[in-house]
Amino acid sequence: MIILVINAGSSSLKYQLIDMESEDVIAKGNCDRIGIDGNITHTTSDGRKLNENCSFPTHTEAFLKLVDTLTKSDAAVISNMGEVSAVGHRIVQGAEKFTKTIIADDSVIDEIDALAELAPVHNHAHALALRACKKVLPEGVPQVVVFDTAFHQTMPKKAYMYALPYECYEELNVRKYGFHGTSHRFVTQELSAILGKKPEDLKIVSCHLGNGSSICCVDGGKSVDTSMGFTPLDGLIMGTRSGEVDASAVTFVAKKLNLNPSEMDDFLNKKSGFLGVSGISSDNRDLAEACEQGYERAMLACELLHYQIKKYIGAYTAVMNGLDAVIFTGGIGENAPEVRSGACCDMDYLGINLNEKANKETRGELKRISSDESKVQVWVVPTNEELLIARDTRDLVLKK
Numbered sequence: 098m099i100i101l102v103i104n105a106g107s108s109s110l111k112y113q114l115i116d117m118e119s120e121d122v123i124a125k126g127n128c129d130r131i132g133i134d135g136n137i138t139h140t141t142s143d144g145r146k147l148n149e150n151c152s153f154p155t156h157t158e159a160f161l162k163l164v165d166t167l168t169k170s171d172a173a174v175i176s177n178m179g180e181v182s183a184v185g186h187r188i189v190q191g192a193e194k195f196t197k198t199i200i201a202d203d204s205v206i207d208e209i210d211a212l213a214e215l216a217p218v219h220n221h222a223h224a225l226a227l228r229a230c231k232k233v234l235p236e237g238v239p240q241v242v243v244f245d246t247a248f249h250q251t252m253p254k255k256a257y258m259y260a261l262p263y264e265c266y267e268e269l270n271v272r273k274y275g276f277h278g279t280s281h282r283f284v285t286q287e288l289s290a291i292l293g294k295k296p297e298d299l300k301i302v303s304c305h306l307g308n309g310s311s312i313c314c315v316d317g318g319k320s321v322d323t324s325m326g327f328t329p330l331d332g333l334i335m336g337t338r339s340g341e342v343d344a345s346a347v348t349f350v351a352k353k354l355n356l357n358p359s360e361m362d363d364f365l366n367k368k369s370g371f372l373g374v375s376g377i378s379s380d381n382r383d384l385a386e387a388c389e390q391g392y393e394r395a396m397l398a399c400e401l402l403h404y405q406i407k408k409y410i411g412a413y414t415a416v417m418n419g420l421d422a423v424i425f426t427g428g429i430g431e432n433a434p435e436v437r438s439g440a441c442c443d444m445d446y447l448g449i450n451l452n453e454k455a456n457k458e459t460r461g462e463l464k465r466i467s468s469d470e471s472k473v474q475v476w477v478v479p480t481n482e483e484l485l486i487a488r489d490t491r492d493l494v495l496k497k
Contacts, residue, residue, distance in 0.1 A: 098494075099123070099180055100487040101167075104187045105226035107218045108132055110159045113483045114167060114174060114181075117491050120484060124167065124174045128159035137162055145172040156222065160229040183239045184230055185490030187279060187482065188223045190216035191244030192270060198247070198489040200497075201227055201240045209242065215270065216328075239497075241490040248278030251319040259327075273331075275323035277305045277427075281313040283485040284426045284478040289318070291463075292422075292474075300417040302410050304440070305480065306430035308336035308379065312406065314413035322416055324409055330366055333409075334401045336379035339369035374398040381429045381436070388435075403439030410440070414447055420473050423449065425466075426480040432460045441475060448472030 098118065104111040110128040115121070126139035128151075135153030140146050147170060153159045168177055175181070186201070190212050199205060210224035223242075230240055249257075257273040258266065265271040281303045289296040296318030303313045310333045314322040324332030324341075334340045342365070351361045372379040375398040377387055387395035414420040424430075425437050434456045441451050450471040459466055459477050467475035 098182045098491055099175070100490050101181050101184045102187075102483045102486045102490075103184060103226055103230065104483070105156060105219075105222045107222045110156055110163065110226055112163055113487075115484065115487045117182075117487060120487075122483075124172070126163070126166065128153060128163055131156055131159050135159070135162075137166060139166050139170070139172050141172050141174055147172045155229070156225040157229040157232060160226065161233060164233055177235075178233070178238070179235050181234075181238060183241055183490050183494045184234065185241045185243060185486040186223060186227060186230075187486055188242045188244045189219035189246070189276065190274065191246045192274065193250070195242070195244045196247050196250040198241060198243045198493055200493060201242045205242065206231075215274070239494055241486075241493050243279060243486045243489050245276050245278045246274045248282045249273075249275030249313075249320045249323055252321055252323070256322040271327055273323070273326040275311070275313070275320065276325045276329045277309070277311045277313070277323075278320065279482040279485055280305045280426060280480040281311075281315065281320065281323075283482060284424050284480050285313075285315045285318065286485075287463075287478050288422060288424055288476055291476075299421045300414075300419045301422045301424060302413045302420060303424045303426065304406060304410075304430055305427040306333075306402075306406075306425065306433075306436065307427035309338065310335050310402075310427065310429070312409040312413070314416055316417045322413060333405050334374070334398065335370045336381075337367045337370045337372045339365045339373070340405065371398045371402075374401065381433055385433065385435060399436070399439065402436060403442075406436075406440035407444065410444070410449075411447065420447060422474040422476060424476050424478050426478050431462075431477055431479050434459065437466065437475070437477070449475060451475060 100115050100117055102113045108131045113125040114123040116123055124141045129136045131153040135151040137151055138148050151162050164178055167175055188209055192212050192215055194208055206224050206227045209220055213220040285301050285303055289299055301315040303315055305311050309329055311323055311325040313320050330338050332340050371384055375384055375395045377395055384395045384399055388399055429436055437456055441449050450468045452466055452468040456466040464477050466477055
């Protein structure tokens with residue numbers, strides 16, 4: 098069975114073609130700059146590459162180019178789209194309407210589009226990609242949608258409600274939704290399998306750290322709390338996002354700088370975080386280099402991240418009344434030993450003790466980085482959201 102996985106953004110359409118018998122990636126690529134000018138990059142498992150400027154007025158043209166690249170280009174890997182058994186899509190926001198992976202028909206696509214107000218950058222793009230796929234897929238090839246928010250729908254009301262007037266929840270759908278659910282689900286399932294235990298028997302704190310970061314409290318295989326909230330802005334300091342800030346500080350700054358709501362949203366999402374605090378960069382690698390050179394504001398940005406991760410680990414241990422493992426994943430989580438060390442230092446009271454040698458040597462690979470004496474295991478688990486989407490898609494299609 099061959100599954101095509103699609104991850105659509107506002108101006109991009111990333112894809113992977115996966116052979117589900119071996120779970121190997123046959124080809125992957127990205128249709129970028131949709132609505133601007135257009136470019137496609139494409140790589141096959143046997144090393145062939147394509148990089149071409151294209152015209153992508155909409156996601157439909159991008160998907161048509163994707164199909165042409167997979168089937169007819171010098172880097173083609175299949176003869177026609179009939180070889181694809183199904184297409185799996187990552188959807189950022191499912192709100193309370195979608196609590197599990199489902200097959201997308203026209204009504205589902207319309208509902209995804211209707212949720213665009215809750216995820217304006219992503220959901221409309223997802224709907225465009227779904228409609229574009231439908232136009233060019235052979236009759237009978239199903240499209241499956243996997244929601245980032247679905248994993249967090251197991252959170253209890255006390256975890257996802259805000260103490261605003263209740264009408265804000267009932268009428269405006271304002272609540273914590275959480276994101277990165279696909280990644281948190283993948284890495285916690287992977288670790289459970291590695292440890293030879295059922296997910297129901299484990300208490301795990303999953304730290305997905307990248308340009309966007311979130312921490313998830315996973316008790317018995319279920320998300321019971323997470324750091325991102327109504328939008329991905331909440332929680333930890335991130336590349337350009339502020340993370341959690343007193344709401345009165347937001348209104349105070351808006352008034353002082355004479356920013357309207359849209360400008361303030363941009364201020365918090367695109368000008369804050371690592372970039373805003375350090376004044377140097379939104380990239381953790383740049384900050385790590387600046388820290389070595391003694392740049393104080395870069396050091397402060399890094400310390401903020403380490404401190405906040407530590408706080409969430411402690412808080413979520415209290416929520417679960419115990420802790421078996423901590424996972425680090427995502428671009429920073431998998432590749433930044435100094436972040437893992439900074440977050441896990443002085444945590445002996447929780448039973449966390451790193452093997453610093455193993456931690457320093459671990460970049461982008463599956464490995465335990467806690468010491469033999471550590472009561473809580475600490476692991477680096479590379480995430481693979483595309484593979485989880487492909488597995489979900491396969492399992493759902495086979496059930497039909």
